Amino acid sequence: MTTKRIRQSTKQNDAVSKPKKAKKSSKQDFEVEEAIVSLLPPKLKRATKRSAVDSNKICFVGKPIPVDEAQSKWPHRYLKKDGLKNNDCIKAKYHYRKAKVDGVIYELNDNAYVQAEKGKKDSIARILELFVSDDQQQFFTAQWFYRAQDTVLQDHGRLVDKKRVFISDVKDEIPLGCILRKVDIAEVKPDVSDLSAQKKKNKNKIPSCELYFDMKYTAPYLTFSKISNEPERIESSTSTISSESGSNVVAADKSEWSLLDLYAGCGAMSTGLFFGAFKSGIKLVTRWAIDINKHACESLKLNHPQTHVRNETAENFLSLLKEWAKLCEEFVLNGSESSDSDMDDGEEANDEVVDDSSDSEVFEVEKLLQVCYGNPNKDKKKSKKDKEKASEDEKLGLYFKVQWKGYDSSYDTWEPIEGLSDCKDALRDLVTTGYKDKILPLPGQADVICGGPPCQGVSGFNRFRNKNAPLKDVKNMQLIVYMNIIEFLKPRYILMENVVDILKFVGGFLGRYALGRLVAMNYQARMGMMAAGCYGLPQFRMRVFLWGALPTEKLPAFPLPTHEVESRSAIPTGFQEITVAFATNEKCQLAEPLYLKDAIDDLPPIKNDESQDERSYGASPRSEFQKYIRLKRSEMVNYSADYENTPSGMLYDHFPLELNKDDYERVCHIPHKKGSNFRDLKGVTVKGNKVEWDPSVERQLLKSGKPLVPDYAMSFVRGTSSKPFGRLWWDEIVSTVVTRAEPHNQVLLHPEQDRVLSIRENARIQGFPDCYKLCGPTKERYTQVGNAVAVPVALALGYTLGLAILGLSDDKPLTTLPFKYPSCLAPSLDTVDDDDSS
Ligand code: SAH
Numbered sequence: 001m002t003t004k005r006i007r008q009s010t011k012q013n014d015a016v017s018k019p020k021k022a023k024k025s026s027k028q029d030f031e032v033e034e035a036i037v038s039l040l041p042p043k044l045k046r047a048t049k050r051s052a053v054d055s056n057k058i059c060f061v062g063k064p065i066p067v068d069e070a071q072s073k074w075p076h077r078y079l080k081k082d083g084l085k086n087n088d089c090i091k092a093k094y095h096y097r098k099a100k101v102d103g104v105i106y107e108l109n110d111n112a113y114v115q116a117e118k119g120k121k122d123s124i125a126r127i128l129e130l131f132v133s134d135d136q137q138q139f140f141t142a143q144w145f146y147r148a149q150d151t152v153l154q155d156h157g158r159l160v161d162k163k164r165v166f167i168s169d170v171k172d173e174i175p176l177g178c179i180l181r182k183v184d185i186a187e188v189k190p191d192v193s194d195l196s197a198q199k200k201k202n203k204n205k206i207p208s209c210e211l212y213f214d215m216k217y218t219a220p221y222l223t224f225s226k227i228s229n230e231p232e233r234i235e236s237s238t239s240t241i242s243s244e245s246g247s248n249v250v251a252a253d254k255s256e257w258s259l260l261d262l263y264a265g266c267g268a269m270s271t272g273l274f275f276g277a278f279k280s281g282i283k284l285v286t287r288w289a290i291d292i293n294k295h296a297c298e299s300l301k302l303n304h305p306q307t308h309v310r311n312e313t314a315e316n317f318l319s320l321l322k323e324w325a326k327l328c329e330e331f332v333l334n335g336s337e338s339s340d341s342d343m344d345d346g347e348e349a350n351d352e353v354v355d356d357s358s359d360s361e362v363f364e365v366e367k368l369l370q371v372c373y374g375n376p377n378k379d380k381k382k383s384k385k386d387k388e389k390a391s392e393d394e395k396l397g398l399y400f401k402v403q404w405k406g407y408d409s410s411y412d413t414w415e416p417i418e419g420l421s422d423c424k425d426a427l428r429d430l431v432t433t434g435y436k437d438k439i440l441p442l443p444g445q446a447d448v449i450c451g452g453p454p455c456q457g458v459s460g461f462n463r464f465r466n467k468n469a470p471l472k473d474v475k476n477m478q479l480i481v482y483m484n485i486i487e488f489l490k491p492r493y494i495l496m497e498n499v500v501d502i503l504k505f506v507g508g509f510l511g512r513y514a515l516g517r518l519v520a521m522n523y524q525a526r527m528g529m530m531a532a533g534c535y536g537l538p539q540f541r542m543r544v545f546l547w548g549a550l551p552t553e554k555l556p557a558f559p560l561p562t563h564e565v566e567s568r569s570a571i572p573t574g575f576q577e578i579t580v581a582f583a584t585n586e587k588c589q590l591a592e593p594l595y596l597k598d599a600i601d602d603l604p605p606i607k608n609d610e611s612q613d614e615r616s617y618g619a620s621p622r623s624e625f626q627k628y629i630r631l632k633r634s635e636m637v638n639y640s641a642d643y644e645n646t647p648s649g650m651l652y653d654h655f656p657l658e659l660n661k662d663d664y665e666r667v668c669h670i671p672h673k674k675g676s677n678f679r680d681l682k683g684v685t686v687k688g689n690k691v692e693w694d695p696s697v698e699r700q701l702l703k704s705g706k707p708l709v710p711d712y713a714m715s716f717v718r719g720t721s722s723k724p725f726g727r728l729w730w731d732e733i734v735s736t737v738v739t740r741a742e743p744h745n746q747v748l749l750h751p752e753q754d755r756v757l758s759i760r761e762n763a764r765i766q767g768f769p770d771c772y773k774l775c776g777p778t779k780e781r782y783t784q785v786g787n788a789v790a791v792p793v794a795l796a797l798g799y800t801l802g803l804a805i806l807g808l809s810d811d812k813p814l815t816t817l818p819f820k821y822p823s824c825l826a827p828s829l830d831t832v833d834d835d836d837s838s
Helices: 010-017 027-039 067-073 154-159 195-205 268-280 294-303 314-333 346-357 384-388 424-437 478-489 501-520 573-578 596-600 624-629 661-669 711-719 759-765 778-787 791-805
Strands: 058-061 092-096 098-101 104-107 111-114 123-133 138-147 164-175 179-182 185-187 211-218 223-226 240-242 248-250 257-262 284-290 308-310 365-373 398-404 413-416 448-451 493-499 524-531 542-549 684-687 690-693
Touching: 058 092, 058 138, 067 092, 104 123, 104 179, 123 164, 138 211, 154 501, 223 501, 257 268, 257 478, 268 284, 268 448, 268 493, 268 791, 284 791, 294 308, 294 778, 314 365, 314 424, 314 478, 365 424, 448 478, 478 501, 493 501, 493 791, 501 524, 501 542, 524 573, 524 791, 542 791, 596 624, 596 759, 690 711, 759 778
Parallel strands: 164 211, 185 211, 257 284, 257 448, 284 308, 448 493
Antiparallel strands: 058 098, 092 123, 098 104, 111 123, 111 179, 123 138, 138 164, 211 223, 223 524, 240 248, 365 398, 398 413, 493 542, 524 542, 684 690
């Protein structure tokens, strides 16, 4: 077996200046390569000479720059070719400060339109050098600006202000005659004094210029970032930490950073971010989490008791946020009409409620308990008659949970706001306390938003993908909702996760849209692909991650791998550019890859029909991974009293999806050896890579009379797949933990037991610490685990986020991690945890 390091192509930098059209190979590769070619800055092709221009109209003006000065400024242009190959750039005879083209004088650092090839929009460049080459040709060095459409954003560049361009670090020598005309480009600095007014202020700042720029665009990791690397956040020194170089850096301007986890599932992503940020010295607390799935919400709440977990759709959540902001404005921020703005005195508030409604209602409102958007009663009604009332149920708007005077909580009901017009004081009471407790984030209050909006409309499994209008597909609509939430809340940082398909489908349409929205909202942004296995798991699992950071912040880097991994799904060639990996020529010390054995061989044997949810381990851990993944919550790095009542110390969720009798019988026939699957069953032979019925054997039947080898196994991927009823082996990895646990078309049988991997085994492969107990029916738990962002990946990203918050990240897109998973979960046992003294 060979293990591979995922390596970054060394050609990465070439991609900036000389992006090549990728070679066509297979059809699939082609689609992928097309996508990535489109992600890269385009080659700004130009005519080499402008035919229409009379060469007499092109000349340098004034005396050449003294040779000494020119040589010291541009030494590479003057190096002698004395046998030694220095570089192959065009050599200069003289440099000038000015040139004249078509009667217009151009000086160094002027900006100009430059002729592009026929049919292309003219390019835009800053003039960095004006020189005569060794062979008497007149050149200028162009540092290119990109229009939004020239970047990875392509058509989504339309989202960005037309006047806005991006400076690149791509430079080319261009014949002087290609200069067309001057262009006035203003450099606009992001204003940090008032974030909410940023858009307006920038607009005010670019009154007269044709174009403006406030960010640079660089190809590695498709980075849009501010030009100056200086921290611009106005910091108050509440805490300091030492940077690696030993200098004191003013750290965060607050002791706690709040995180909103959207599409939170059971909370793996925010859990990892929380751990990782903590390791950098930042307390990042998941304050709010939203998911449509109630079981996922239960799991999240169980493991994060301090989080406001909301079981609702993201679209209703956004509407609620907008309404809530208005309510806070009315009752809290604008000064309440009530003389007593502090409604701490519950009795007084309740008296007022009674007064207000006493003569008009049979039921009196005691108190408003909760708020939501959209009718929460609608899902509870199931009868036919109720279904007829569906349209009424669909009614949107604010709803409040009402506690009725004289009735206990079993009588609480959800009521629309219209019916509560007489209950202003109860409303004020709810809003005032809700505002104080931050039950919902107001714009600017969520420092970080994380989450992966589901984009099922891009999945290769989905035959009905809408290729013409990917964003009109309701299955992809959440990406728009997600970006709208960011637009409304304006967090300092965002981290989006998604499947690699968002870069493959329709030339990366959705990936480019996501980046485009961020850039249009004035965020810095950067995209990378990370394989979970590179961070210490026996699973490959490649995912796309997108960072966003307000221009007041540092843009976080991507964390480099810590472990070798056996590469499973091939990294599509075209996408290597944004794969988070060491360059092939870089030295790196990666830990040994993890295998299934390392992660799960300590777990007690269980049967197919096992249903016990909680048990003791029985045996000791056998690997480093097992030792640390078993840590109790109280033994972990960021333990606090908040977690006192969270599950700990026992083994949870270690039971499998119970297979029906027929499948169980089939599984019992699959040999306990490496590589076995349905092809090992009696009656099946293999020719080439295809299965066939063995003509010499009668079709075998199960006790129930059904066939031992089902037809669907024989026909799966036209008989070429060996996945049906596949058994994993101890020295293997899983390509991706998925949400379903049926063994019909995927390899997930335990190596030595006749069952599928248990929920806990899958959770281990995803890097969940054992104390992270899940809720809901068996299938729901598998779904939560399969949906999760692998914990060590989120943890690694949390660390680089923390560094950015602390102002410690530099301009580089990649950073090495000073720890490994899962030993980093323990405060004292990990060697590089010196600054975790808190
Ligand atoms: N990031 C999570 C996994 C999220 S999976 C983790 O690391 O654990 C995507 C989640 O989106 C699922 O839990 C699903 O229930 C939820 N979801 C799907 N559509 C939604 C919607 N419209 N609003 C809110 N949540 C939604």
